[in-house]
Amino acid sequence: MAVKYETELYSPVKAFFEQRGFDVKAEVRHCDLVGVRPDQDEPLIVEMKKTFNLSLLLQGMQRLKLSPFVYLAVERNRSKRGAVNQRWSELTALCRQLGLGLLTVTFYKTKAPLIDVLCEPSALIPPTGRNQVARKSGVRRKRLLKEFDERSGDYNTGGSTRRQLVTAYREKALRVASALRTNGEASPANLARQTGVGSAAAILQKNYYGWFERLSRGKYILTIKGVQALTEHAHMLEDNDMIERTINELDVTYSVSGVNKDDLAHIAETAEQYLKNTGHI
Structure with a gap:
């Protein structure tokens, strides 16, 4: 079952x-997909395409400047049409020599997609070589991790093009x-005190999205574009509000009575309610 858009690869790969x-x-x-894990200093990076091509390979090589843990992900079409579907062993060997991981996603009509890891990243590169590659762009790697943190x-879909992305700044x-x-x-x-956004003044002054209007010195209001943006991102704001309310409730509980069985029950109930509201359970 061939996919129409590379964004369809994101959910199973994630x-x-x-x-x-x-x-x-x-x-x-x-980067289409970025992952972090407590026991791993370097980030995981995945670049996705519907089919294996030179553009994907070049993207992967660029990402190796940020991290040695880079995978390329493509669909594996069960129809076996096309030259690429008949040359997986050669493509795997190429990725392995370049230090890239390669995985395929096979889609079915009646069951979940299947992920097949053909090779892991940096399998044939010595540890010293991997570290040197990553250090070449240490600043960019720090920016990547800062943006992630x-x-x-996760309010975007990997592989998206021509769409407004929800960045940390947004x-x-x-x-x-x-x-x-x-x-x-x-x-x-x-606003900085109320939201905890230390850069609130800079955001208002730059007004990158056109959401704010300066009435007078030190006074700002919301524009029509700002109201529209809040409507478009209402789900994200609701998630943030729920998290903040949960944290505040837990802070009050701990400050008043300390940790006991009732506190633990309250934590469990609050967490369960949050997961239900956000559609996770």
């Missing part, structure tokens, strides 16, 4: 690496816009 213990997010600084969730701007909608008008300092 689930596969989550089973390996990674926290996964999509479209982080131009500052996102509250999330901060949305939090500022949400607070501004509540207040009507406010100063940058008040």
